[in-house]
Amino acid sequence: MHPQTPLLLGCPITLSDLEDITRRGRRVALCPEARARIVASRAAVDAIALAGDSAPAVYGINTGFGALAETRIGERDVIALQRNLVRSHATGVGPDLGEAEVRGIMVLRAQVVAMGYSGVRAEVVELLADMLNARVTPRIPSQGSVGASGDLAPLAHLALVLMGEGEATFEGRRMTGGEALAAAGLAPVTLAAKEGLALINGTQYMASLGALAVRDALALCTVADIAGAMSLEANKGSKRPFDERLMKVRPHPGQAACASNLRAMLDDSEIMQSHADCPRVQDAYSLRCMPQVHGASRDALMWAAEVLARELNSVTDNPTVFLREDGGADLLSGGNFHGQPLALALDLAAMAAAELANISERRVEQLVNPALSSGLTPFLAPQSGLHSGFMIAQVASASLVSENKVLCHPASVDSIPSSAGREDHVSMGSVSAKKLAQVIENVRASLAIEIMTAAQGIDQRRPLRSSAAVERAYAAVRAVVPTLDEDRPLYRDIEAVKGLVTSGALARAVEEVTGPLQ
Template identity: 50%
Template sequence: MNDFNYGVEHLSIGTALDIASGKVRGVINHDSAEKITTSWKEVEKIVHAQKPVYGINTGFGPLCDTSISEKDTSLLQSNILKSHSVGVGKPISQEVAKLMLITKVQALAQGYSGISPKTLERVIWHIDNDVIPVVPEKGSVGASGDLAPLAHLFLPLLGLGEVFVGDGKHPAGKILQQHNLEPLVLGPKEGLALINGTQFILAFAIKAVERLNNALNMADLIGAMSLEGLMGSSRPFDARLHAIRPYKGTMHVAQRLAALLDGSAVNCAHADCNRVQDPYSLRCMPQVHGASRNAWLHLKELTEVELNSVTDNPVVFSAEDTISGGNFHGQPLALPLDYATVAAAELGNISDRRCYLMSEGRYGLPKLLTNGAGLNSGLMIPQYTTAALVTENKTLCFPASADSVPTSLGQEDHVSMGSISGRKLHIVLDNIEYIQAIELLYASQALDFRRPLLSAPVIEACHQLVRKHVPFINEDRIFSEDINALHQLIISGELLQVADNAAKKHNINLNNDDEFGIY
């Protein structure tokens, strides 16, 4: 297993996910340990000198003018974890909570937060042993750091709160006892360092980059299948067309679509037909999918900046040089997360249009993609589901970052609400995965009506996989079972894996630019 050195190496989105999945181990090396220890000792100097520094020997938020005695500086730090644990709602996923731990270690290990080596070692123990704190999903305004979720995340350090071990929730104190571990006594600044930061927003952003990337790849693949089922033209994907309007995302999607369709007998069969141009949902896939790709690139770029940033407050450069700033403010991620939500929703909008197009009975396809329409409703109603899901997504596109409610008696008078931006993006992605499953159902059925003509190798491989799980529709059945089976192929990554394997086998380049990866 490879090691990643917290605090001194650049952490990519892919590496963060690999640490969370156990493929890579995060460690504190000698250089990082020295920086952590130096910063920790600088905080001790501040305490002994009795120089007022926010959160070390003062109260928090509007209580920043209240002095705290040297003997109470430790109690202050445990109190902040307790008082700020006000989250409500369902727990976030264990993976997202684990990503919060990982990204917090990366931030603290850079040596500007005054955290003790012992505390960081305990956090890493939680990561390495998959003892994952239970963190409620709601309660952060995304500005003073993600205070409530981070407080819950680190309650187990004190032997408080709950943790997941496997699929079960347990009292944190009980699990520590089982491992012969004592609750920690936090030193000056440590509680504040633990809960200041954007790690809740950031963890959701990391997962969003991964999931939206999969949705974008799926959109191109299933869109190409739909185009083949509708006997659409591949001419709009000519590289020359996109070179004269050279958006990165558009050029990337056009290249992928052209590669997916190369060698298709279906495509060749109508090369000289009298159809002048296709509807936008086919012809404009590079422009629509590509615009969403551009939004993804922006989110990826800013997420990686945040992954390697210090988002604490105050920041300790030395005992004589501390700065109370606003690096905890979530606005830099809140805006691109809201942008990405719109970008994700658009993938659903155009997918729904292709479903509708395939059900109309145009271009040689039977109405509702069934030969027995009348007695059988065929694929009439699945498009109702896509219509419902795209409308739900539209209601989620209002930007949370456009709102701000003052908190902390006005001390925190502008907040980002980025935590909400991150959470609702994932709700949209949940819906997109179902919409794409339904389009895959339509596209696979449409392709069967083009037999004996075969499509291109990657599309044929994906069609064969679909037919292993969902048979051709001859008569009405419970279509939700088909949708759920195809949804599983999408979220498991099996469909994209089959596509990638077929592309490699036939020397087809589907990913022409490393910029569109997550490592």
């Protein structure tokens, strides 16, 4: 059930707030204090617009855009200028974004405008809020932004719907923007001076996709710890490398968090007690170095989350309206729409998340390879040779890991000049965000493969029991996927375990034993 208290646009919001709105349907409303700021900044824009041809040239109000910034626009064409801007910039291509990602774009664009530096009327912000609350979802294609001058093309598809154009979904049906608004009891707006520009100048595409993906990636860090604990038990590994003393002499916070999780999950295990005196001195790195690898990913993702949290409450408009104490205003043109801060963070986030799958696949290899698995059957098959067991599950994970290596090439190192050279360096942060979202999907599938493989390994250690927390994870898996007694198609099993991961049910099951994991 989503929170009943509306989020107030124009007041600070968090990554958790964003997830509540996009995925759990939390309502939004305009912050009362924000309304006063909006009215004041709009008055500054109106003063320029009403001055007509005698007003000084101000970018985007009475001039063209980009390379046409020096082209003066006459007073009678100011409204047409905004309409033409939105229409001409709606050039998105590729598959459509999902509802959660579009809702993220909507709320973040509304948040920027509500902060009162954009010179946009309150009714524009209120229409965005009403669309969110009524679940009118604009169709936004996923490709077409270079991540500077803002995510122009994706945001233009959003702005089209506010004008009653473009396409949107309402109550599960695709229709024109105007039809969707009417069906929801809403009316389009006629964009006034600067409003079209204010709706498309910003980083909200990459911020929405990136924020949701980083939230997912941080949750997967905990899932990776659970998967690793299950694999360690299945392969008769040791928990000694996770000793708190070792963590304190190399005090990276992510490493400490992972080791703390592993210690909490590996308490009182019959399997571990059964091999306390075995001759094996050290486990493979994929088991022994989980705190160092998972922890490094966690630290990198936490930094990316900090960057995104700042961006959620940043003004990315251009020009930006600054009110003066004497009652006047300065409209400053700058580059806050440039996506480089996000592009770098999201590229790093993709690499960090990919490592969770990289090491996970190696743990799967430890379980299915009879030369490494401490007595488990080859490929965990019930009768090796006649049955192939988890042989190709490991291959599938390897495929996902390899794909991630391609996706982790940083988009932020590229730039292609646009707008006749005026926009001569761009961030490609939209590509960084899109790649990250795909990496997260691949990591989720890889971890699901490890979890179901480890559960099969635990079956083969019976009658010995693993720790209470690992047994709880095992039980959650067995509630949706039975033990492999003979070969069967495993794609349904993978999807079922992915469902446990995505819903958070697996982590919640473990935390019933351990308390909150980090």
